[in-house]
Amino acid sequence: MTINKTASSYLLLTALVFSFAGCQEAKSPIPKDDATAANTAADSDEGLTEPEASEQSEDTETTDTRTEKVAPVVADENAVPEKSTATDEGTASNKVMLGSPELTAGIPGSGPVTMEEIKVWLDDPKNHEVLEIELPLGLNAGAGQIKGLEENPLTRAKIELGRQLYFDPRLSSDTSVSCASCHHPDEGFAKKTQFGEGIGGQKGGRNSPASYNRILSDAQFWDGRAASLEEQAKGPIQNPIEMGNTHEACVECLKAVPAYELQINKIFGEFSIDAVAKAIASFERALVTGPSPFDYYDRFSRMEQLDPDELKEDDPELYATYVTAKADAEAHPMSESAKRGKEIFFGVKGGCTACHVGPNLTDEKYHNLGVGMDKEKPDIGREEVTKDEKDRGAFKTPTIRNVALTPPYMHDGSQKTLLEVVEWYDKGGHTNPHLSDKIKKLNLTDQEKADLVAFMEACTGEFPKVETERLPE
Numbered sequence: 001m002t003i004n005k006t007a008s009s010y011l012l013l014t015a016l017v018f019s020f021a022g023c024q025e026a027k028s029p030i031p032k033d034d035a036t037a038a039n040t041a042a043d044s045d046e047g048l049t050e051p052e053a054s055e056q057s058e059d060t061e062t063t064d065t066r067t068e069k070v071a072p073v074v075a076d077e078n079a080v081p082e083k084s085t086a087t088d089e090g091t092a093s094n095k096v097m098l099g100s101p102e103l104t105a106g107i108p109g110s111g112p113v114t115m116e117e118i119k120v121w122l123d124d125p126k127n128h129e130v131l132e133i134e135l136p137l138g139l140n141a142g143a144g145q146i147k148g149l150e151e152n153p154l155t156r157a158k159i160e161l162g163r164q165l166y167f168d169p170r171l172s173s174d175t176s177v178s179c180a181s182c183h184h185p186d187e188g189f190a191k192k193t194q195f196g197e198g199i200g201g202q203k204g205g206r207n208s209p210a211s212y213n214r215i216l217s218d219a220q221f222w223d224g225r226a227a228s229l230e231e232q233a234k235g236p237i238q239n240p241i242e243m244g245n246t247h248e249a250c251v252e253c254l255k256a257v258p259a260y261e262l263q264i265n266k267i268f269g270e271f272s273i274d275a276v277a278k279a280i281a282s283f284e285r286a287l288v289t290g291p292s293p294f295d296y297y298d299r300f301s302r303m304e305q306l307d308p309d310e311l312k313e314d315d316p317e318l319y320a321t322y323v324t325a326k327a328d329a330e331a332h333p334m335s336e337s338a339k340r341g342k343e344i345f346f347g348v349k350g351g352c353t354a355c356h357v358g359p360n361l362t363d364e365k366y367h368n369l370g371v372g373m374d375k376e377k378p379d380i381g382r383e384e385v386t387k388d389e390k391d392r393g394a395f396k397t398p399t400i401r402n403v404a405l406t407p408p409y410m411h412d413g414s415q416k417t418l419l420e421v422v423e424w425y426d427k428g429g430h431t432n433p434h435l436s437d438k439i440k441k442l443n444l445t446d447q448e449k450a451d452l453v454a455f456m457e458a459c460t461g462e463f464p465k466v467e468t469e470r471l472p473e
């Protein structure tokens, strides 16, 4: 009796939300089923089920197709920034530093974005110029590794439209869940729950990864089943336990919002789910995180041997860089513990850079650390995509940038703290037939474990300023 009453008031509530939002009829949420949740989440991004497996299966740790493109941070001399050219050359309106607030802080103003504001915004040709982008110190070593801009050139208008869509719950079937519900700036563009929580409180079987610094990676998801950010963005909309919508219903719903109708038609020429995905992907490409104490330390430690007095005489330009690098390193210090941790992380002792390497501290490949492999029915991860048993239980290496801000950890959110993660590596992961051969017992002391954690904490950089509230009426 009580159950029926609760159920019917739930339905009533859903109906109310719906008529209010003016969207299509809600589909009944799929009942929660923890046993299959992991697989549902992994399988259900229709259209993504058969990604270019043949091409992507190259990306496992056995093949090194991409290593030449991933410049290890430490070995990269280019990370020494050129003198600030911004003042003279950088004034062209299409040159931007990703992560700077002008790109993601929204159309200036307060309250909902009005049609009037959007018209003025769209009439400004500057907002449709293809942007020439620069990456902040640290990530800039990955300039050659940037993905997706040729297919979907970046403009201010696309980034702003993508921002609105990213925070708009009208993408979901019951208008309760937005991308930000599981990837909110206040939670490190991820979510501090073990699993993503979608419409009707349904849970998937995987932890929400961070949605920043995606511009340096093409294959998305823990198992890399989406070949691009565009493809990824379409997934959650029709995932029954995330946004529970259909692409058709989502397009209909958004079309009914005049500001979206206007923006999408003006920017993309036609209103489609692909246009929605392109805008969201553009916004995500603008979400890059700024230099961390590690980056400042790394840059200066490669200049430390230089003699400032000599430089001043011989090379005033390099001297200016030296002075900036020194001041930045002093203003954002790494603790002694973090410095020791860096040596362990990059050295043979920790061996972390066997996988967490390059400007975004990930090789973008798939490895089995044994996480969750003790379960009766483990999440098979990458194998789902490649259909190759050697990929069983392998997951994409996550970035270490800002990792201190995004607990819990691992694809299943099973580890609560960075220390717990370090303990996992120290014991050599969990033995299983597919364990990566790069995972070995480390025999770290308590101090060394603490040092590794301190180093990872020092990989926290500044977040882009993002307007989260201003959406179209």
Ligand code: HEC
Pocket: 041, 042, 166, 171, 177, 178, 179, 180, 181, 182, 183, 195, 196, 197, 198, 199, 204, 206, 207, 208, 209, 210, 211, 214, 219, 220, 221, 222, 223, 232, 233, 234, 236, 237, 241, 242, 243, 280, 284
């Ligand atoms: C209900 C929670 C939830 C919602 C809503 C959601 N996501 Fe996710 N997101 C996740 C989870 C969980 C994963 C990992 C799933 C997997 O790997 O199988 C993920 C993965 C991603 C990734 C891949 C990151 C990487 O490192 O590979 C991106 C990017 C992303 N989501 C962006 C979005 C966008 C854009 C939206 C809105 C259109 C969105 N998400 C909506 C929970 C959510």
Ligand code: HEC
Pocket: 345, 350, 351, 352, 353, 354, 355, 356, 366, 367, 368, 369, 370, 371, 394, 395, 396, 397, 398, 399, 403, 406, 408, 409, 410, 411, 412, 418, 421, 422, 425, 436, 438, 439, 452, 456
């Ligand atoms: C063999 C490749 C490999 C090596 C070596 C490696 N990692 Fe990882 N790391 C991964 C993969 C893959 C995951 C995700 C595994 C999963 O979820 O099943 C991961 C996850 C993590 C996470 C959790 C991040 C998150 O967002 O959930 C942290 C922190 C981390 N590693 C730190 C380290 C440290 C510190 C070392 C060195 C002691 C190290 N890793 C060595 C591949 C590696």
